[in-house]
Amino acid sequence: MHDFEERSKLEGKNESYWGKYKYNSKDLVCYALGVGASVVNPSDLKFLYESHENFSALPTFFILPGMLMESPVVGKSMPPGKYADFTNILHGEQYIEFLSDLPGTEGEFTIRNYVVDLLDKGSSAVAVVNSEIYQNKELVFRTQQHIFVLGQGGFGGPRNSKQAVAVEAVPKRAPDAVVEQRTAEDQAALYRLSGDLNPLHIDPNVATASGHPKPILHGLASLGFSARHVLMKYAGNDSSNVKALKARFAKPVLPGQTLVTEMWLEGKRVHFQTKVKETGNIVIASSYMDLKNVVKDGASASNQKMAAPSASSLKSDSLFAKIEDGIKSNPDKAKSVGAVYLYNITLNGKTVKQWTLDLKSALAVYQGEPKTGKADTTMTVSDDDLMEIAAGTLSPQVAYLKGRIKIAGNIMLAQKLGPLLKSEAKL
Structure with missing residues (x-):
């Protein structure tokens, strides 16, 4: 230091x-x-x-x-x-x-x-x-x-x-x-x-x-x-x-x-x-x-997974807790999405925490990369921008077009999250 x-x-x-x-x-x-x-x-x-x-x-x-x-x-x-x-x-x-x-x-x-x-x-x-x-x-x-x-x-x-x-x-x-x-x-x-x-x-x-x-x-x-x-x-x-x-x-x-x-x-x-x-x-x-x-x-660099995400608290932590509650209260609707999502949460352009939304088999929300297989859709977004999107003050479409949220994998699957997450988490 x-x-x-x-x-x-x-x-x-x-x-x-x-x-x-x-x-x-x-x-x-x-x-x-x-x-x-x-x-x-x-x-x-x-x-x-x-x-x-x-x-x-x-x-x-x-x-x-x-x-x-x-x-x-x-x-x-x-x-x-x-x-x-x-x-x-x-x-x-x-x-x-x-x-x-x-x-x-x-x-x-x-x-x-x-x-x-x-x-x-x-x-x-x-x-x-x-x-x-x-x-x-x-x-x-x-x-x-x-x-x-x-x-x-x-x-x-x-x-x-x-x-x-x-x-x-x-x-x-x-x-x-x-x-x-x-x-x-x-x-x-x-x-x-x-x-x-x-x-x-x-x-x-x-x-x-x-x-x-x-x-x-x-x-x-x-x-x-x-x-x-x-x-x-x-x-x-x-x-x-x-x-x-x-x-x-x-x-x-x-x-x-x-x-x-x-x-x-x-x-x-x-x-x-x-x-x-x-x-x-x-x-x-x-x-x-x-x-x-x-x-x-x-050749590709080593396939080591990134270091364990930081345990420090982020604003978006509470958001993922709400998402988890929503899945538990309506598991059938969650399972209808049928996809695995990975969120890379950034500060100053660097990924500091990852969250997986498994809406395919486990119906779970947890920190880190998917425990089995690969994510269908990966979204990279700053902690602040994610909270703005969730609050409805930043349109997901505008965020994507301006490069404030980056989506890899199946982009169309990102749209399926909206109905599930409702107003408190329009991701």
Whole structure:
């Protein structure tokens, strides 16, 4: 457990910048499209469809909160006579480490950004920026960015930093796995919708002035492709399997070029690098992803059931107690439904409790997943939204269309609950 209040007092020698970052399912889907997820790959659907039973964020999405606050921090850190703005900064390296479970599919973060070191590389300066990302006052993950500030070196600063998370060279042998994927001509235009609006990635005039034949792809977009490839090959395409990632951006990518990610598995660390097929240039170098568990060849992750639901009280607990009473008072009507329902109740986008309504054989309501077989219909909804639906202040149809309730399995069976549950629980 990390104490938010105490950490917030530790400003250190460099000024800290605090901010907020809100996100929801639309942000996750937009990001996934920006880094090449596609409905052509069935296993990608859980990153693109908010009502998918396993809807999830890609792990590299969580780099964004720190990055979107980085510019003012870097600018303020420059020594006298030096400056940093969008015309002279480049993303050099990136690190992210998850300290607890992967955050949920919606929520708000509190972010602390600060420059931990300013390096003098001769012609350029490099700001090493740390980001601490908190949710509900707990530090949930942290990132580190190396930002090159072109033409602003020569101020007599250190060349290296003990604070920097180091890259690691890939093994000197043939890769264990290779994934190839072509980027779209409008890949940068799509990725910028996730928040990086640097005109270098969209304006031909700015790109030409910077020495590029056309607007280049964001480095983080290229990294998103690479991370997806590793996720598919060695993590069961399961974002929650990722512990940490470190990458170095070596050269730019032009939208429309083909990315080839080469991977080497060593223990639970996957070393990787990414090349452009058309040129042979290495664009993501000396990089790695640390995993909780290795799941080879895109196989499904372990079939372990989720941890026992939290015993803490939720508003909806009383609702399920009423449903149970209704079943006991009218068992024939309950049995006429003839289906098993699973409710995933969420707080801040994360499932914190599950309830099963067995209206097929046991005629029972209980916490957890179905004791036998699978649910016919699975509904994922926040504690607050479920209570609004039950109270009649939120229409189930509106909730579904707005993504506030997600239904997997037999959607039509969800409509059969209404007559049974009457006014006190119109689910």
